[in-house]
Amino acid sequence: MKVVVCIKQVPDTKGGVKFNPDGTLDRGAMLAIMNPDDKAGLEAALRLKDQYGAEVTVLTMGLPKASDVLREALAMGADKAVLVTDRVLGGADTWATSTTLAGALRNLEYDLIITGRQAIDGDTAQVGPQIAEHLGIPVISYAQEIKVDKDKVTVKRQYDDRYHMVEVKMPCLITALSELNDPRYMTPGGIFDACKADITTWGRADLKDVEDGNLGLMGSPTKIAKASDKVRKGAGEKVVPDSPEDAVSYIVGKLKEKHVI
Amino acid sequence: MDFSLSKEHEMARQLFKDFAETEVKPLAQEIDQEHRFPRETVEKLAKYGFLGIPVPKELGGQGCDVLTYAMCVEEMSKVCGTTGVIVSAHTSLCVDPIMTFGTDEQKQKYVVPLAKGEKLGAFGLTEPGAGTDAQGQQTKAVLDGDEWVLNGSKCFITNGKEADVYVIFAVTGKVEKRGKMMKEISAFIVEKGTPGFTFGTKENKMGICASSTYELIFTDCRIPKENLLGQQGKGFNIAMHTLDGGRIGIAAQALGLAEGALETTIQYVKERKQFGRSIGAFQNTQFVLADLATKVECAKLLVYKAACKKDEYTKNSKISYSVEAAQAKLAAAEIAMEVTTKCVQLHGGYGYIKEYDVERMMRDAKITEIYEGTSEVQRMVISAALLK
Numbered sequence: 228m229k230v231v232v233c234i235k236q237v238p239d240t241k242g243g244v245k246f247n248p249d250g251t252l253d254r255g256a257m258l259a260i261m262n263p264d265d266k267a268g269l270e271a272a273l274r275l276k277d278q279y280g281a282e283v284t285v286l287t288m289g290l291p292k293a294s295d296v297l298r299e300a301l302a303m304g305a306d307k308a309v310l311v312t313d314r315v316l317g318g319a320d321t322w323a324t325s326t327t328l329a330g331a332l333r334n335l336e337y338d339l340i341i342t343g344r345q346a347i348d349g350d351t352a353q354v355g356p357q358i359a360e361h362l363g364i365p366v367i368s369y370a371q372e373i374k375v376d377k378d379k380v381t382v383k384r385q386y387d388d389r390y391h392m393v394e395v396k397m398p399c400l401i402t403a404l405s406e407l408n409d410p411r412y413m414t415p416g417g418i419f420d421a422c423k424a425d426i427t428t429w430g431r432a433d434l435k436d437v438e439d440g441n442l443g444l445m446g447s448p449t450k451i452a453k454a455s456d457k458v459r460k461g462a463g464e465k466v467v468p469d470s471p472e473d474a475v476s477y478i479v480g481k482l483k484e485k486h487v488i
Numbered sequence: 489m490d491f492s493l494s495k496e497h498e499m500a501r502q503l504f505k506d507f508a509e510t511e512v513k514p515l516a517q518e519i520d521q522e523h524r525f526p527r528e529t530v531e532k533l534a535k536y537g538f539l540g541i542p543v544p545k546e547l548g549g550q551g552c553d554v555l556t557y558a559m560c561v562e563e564m565s566k567v568c569g570t571t572g573v574i575v576s577a578h579t580s581l582c583v584d585p586i587m588t589f590g591t592d593e594q595k596q597k598y599v600v601p602l603a604k605g606e607k608l609g610a611f612g613l614t615e616p617g618a619g620t621d622a623q624g625q626q627t628k629a630v631l632d633g634d635e636w637v638l639n640g641s642k643c644f645i646t647n648g649k650e651a652d653v654y655v656i657f658a659v660t661g662k663v664e665k666r667g668k669m670m671k672e673i674s675a676f677i678v679e680k681g682t683p684g685f686t687f688g689t690k691e692n693k694m695g696i697c698a699s700s701t702y703e704l705i706f707t708d709c710r711i712p713k714e715n716l717l718g719q720q721g722k723g724f725n726i727a728m729h730t731l732d733g734g735r736i737g738i739a740a741q742a743l744g745l746a747e748g749a750l751e752t753t754i755q756y757v758k759e760r761k762q763f764g765r766s767i768g769a770f771q772n773t774q775f776v777l778a779d780l781a782t783k784v785e786c787a788k789l790l791v792y793k794a795a796c797k798k799d800e801y802t803k804n805s806k807i808s809y810s811v812e813a814a815q816a817k818l819a820a821a822e823i824a825m826e827v828t829t830k831c832v833q834l835h836g837g838y839g840y841i842k843e844y845d846v847e848r849m850m851r852d853a854k855i856t857e858i859y860e861g862t863s864e865v866q867r868m869v870i871s872a873a874l875l876k
Binding site: 299412415 | 503506536550
């Protein structure tokens with residue numbers, strides 16, 4: 228069984244957020260971590276490796292610095308790592324990203340592709356399902372539990388007020404929630420091996436069946452009008468009303484004052 | 489000379505830091521107050537290979553270097569001195585001597601499960617009358633057929649009742665050295681559960697309260713002949729070699745305690761307000777912190793240098809790291825005591841309250857000036873090298 232996990236290096240929310248003049252994120256200037264949903268997807272794949280001896284490949288698109296998350300994945304137990312990096316791929320939105328990753332995945336063997344539900348920097352939840360569309364395979368999103376039985380996968384799919392049990396034949400793509408599991412730590416020996424390991428690096432020329440017009444900033448339908456750091460809220464006002472009625476009347480008064488109602 | 493850490497060391501540091509913050513720190517205060525050995529943490533340390541860091545992969549370890557191991561002890565100790573010494577005593581005092589002096593059979597039988605963390609290790613040299621003076625040993629081992637028979641006791645043994653494998657030193661005879669009759673000391677591997685091997689008093693300590701510190705008692709304890717570690721009569725050399733390595737572990741523990749106290753205090757002085765401003769805005773606080781941070785950096789450089797020197801020894805056994813280890817331990821331990829004491833002072837009354845981590849860190853720091861060779865012994869080692 229072969230599993231490919233798509234992972235993304237995202238800004239560490241503990242560090243500051245920095246932007247390029249064109250409004251895109253300046254990833255090179257920020258502290259970075261493996262996206263939490265992706266890490267849960269990797270853990271799910273590593274459990275399939277523990278259980279069934281699955282071969283786990285991790286794939287990412289990004290700056291050369293993104294190899295850091297690939298090495299982290301190798302140190303956790305992944306077998307192979309592929310970095311897709313090329314200047315022409317920079318500034319990609321979800322469409323251009325999924326096109327690129329699908330172009331890379333066409334070069335790889337897989338029974339199962341796992342992506343995180345969404346990245347904490349963009350929060351779109353689009354790349355996983357788009358990859359599945361590009362490759363013409365089924366997708367099950369929001370997986371909170373994954374079970375494999377021969378050539379079938381059964382997924383507990385999260386909904387707001389219920390869950391779905393979905394069974395699908397492989398090959399397929401699953402998007403993972405961070406609630407899926409508690410990802411394992413790296414091991415010290417795994418780190419030493421990962422730092423010596425070869426990371427396969429692909430550029431634009433290595434992508435299969437993709438058109439230039441669908442790649443990078445130029446191939447991205449999304450245009451960023453403006454981007455800024457989150458506006459910090461003020462300290463607020465603490466009010467201790469005497470009764471629930473007083474509380475309601477105070478809130479309604481404030482909402483009217485702000486022209487919300 | 490490049491003072492920056494390699495990529496793998498940076499990643500390992502981050503791993504240890506994340507692990508310590510998530511798995512170790514939440515328990516630190518509780519296990520200290522309850523004097524409870526953190527078995528659950530040891531299981532996690534084992535799972536991620538932290539109990540076999542500088543051990544080759546073919547012996548079940550992680551195949552990393554001594555610097556990585558020292559950073560592990562340092563990061564654990566930043567949040568919990570007890571967890572730091574559990575790793576240190578296991579790795580430096582039990583795994584290392586068996587790995588260095590053991591036969592292939594002993595390495596397979598003992599180092600492999602120890603490095604995997606399936607078993608925990610301890611070391612028994614100290615006796616009521618033999619601490620710094622190892623010649624004061626009273627525990628005896630007599631060969632009887634195919635077995636050594638041990639009689640005597642050991643005290644202040646770290647990981648005491650929780651360990652599975654013990655490296656024990658005992659007198660096996662007398663030899664003449666420079667015209668004087670000296671005790672011949674040998675090292676042995678003793679397993680928990682061996683008839684005649686029992687535990688005595690659990691020590692009620694000032695610090696590292698969750699560490700299991702016990703008296704070990706041997707009463708006609710028979711162990712197989714093949715459990716002699718190294719050559720008969722070479723026990724003193726094995727002990728001294730082991731303690732050289734152990735000192736790097738304890739130096740790393742001291743360094744971690746100092747760093748942990750300093751980090752906590754920096755946070756505290758930013759938040760604590762007196763006379764309408766944070767106490768960090770007072771020049772006295774600033775100058776004290778500047779001095780402490782500089783001393784911590786001194787300790788760190790000495791600890792890392794000693795660890796790197798032991799790594800060099802691993803490749804070339806003619807290299808000695810004894811002086812570097814002694815200097816690292818002497819400096820780091822005394823700096824840990826000074827830093828933690830001054831951090832308590834900067835906390836004012838709150839620093840004297842058990843809810844604040846610096847109170848525990850100050851109690852934990854004191855032992856680093858005492859065990860695995862007191863500061864005075866380190867000065868003896870260093871000066872002997874200077875004056876030889």
